[in-house]
Amino acid sequence: MPKAKKGDNVKVHYTGKLKDGTIFDSSKGREPLAFQVGAGQMIKGFDAAVDGMEMGDTKVAEIPAAEAYGEARQDLIFDVPKTNLPPDLKPEVGQQLAMTQPNGQQVPVTVAKVEEDKVVIDANHQLAGKDLVFEIELVEIA
The missing domain is CATH 2.40.10.330 (Thrombin, subunit H)
Known part of the structure; x- marks a missing residue:
């Protein structure tokens, strides 16, 4: 089965949470999120988590602040x-x-x-300085 790799256009469903379990965003009930792997459209840690996933795979990715929205400045x-x-x-x-x-x-x-x-x-991003947890399901590789 093909794996998502840099340059692929993919669609994912996701739920983003803080370390305490508070949900801050989710694609559930909406269209899946579409982006190009490795194109810098997503936070670094999310992009890296999707790279290598197979269609239908689900995973939980813990993303430190430095690979998410950075430290608060x-x-x-x-x-x-x-x-x-x-x-x-x-x-x-x-x-x-x-x-x-x-x-x-x-x-x-x-x-x-x-x-x-x-x-x-x-003016920091609301999630700056926070470690994030994403539940990710790869639903399409185009």
């Missing part, structure tokens, strides 16, 4: 004066916002702390 946590926020925005801890970079690209950020005159923003 302190330089991506910064203060924004409340005067720089839209006047109708009432920031709350955990709130998701979009920040526009100078090149026009929008980046998702999270409100980490609200103080009297400023808001602390965290």
Whole structure:
């Protein structure tokens, strides 16, 4: 039976969990996830887990933070004066916002702390610094 290898277009069903078992994403009930193995479309550890799987195989892959979304970076946590926020925005801890970079690209950020005159923003990916566990089923190799 053929095995998935670099350059193959594949489809997988997956469930992503934190180490404590909390599910953060799943393809169950949706179309399978399609991507090209080794093309950099997926986090490094997920890509490596699928490489070598056969059609119909299922596996559990434990992916350390370094091979997932990386470690949380302190330089991506910064203060924004409340005067720089839209006047109708009432920031709350955990709130998701979009920040526009100078090149026009929008980046998702999270409100980490609200103080009297400023808001602390965290631009790290929500899963940065976390080890992940994926249950993966290879459903198609094209």
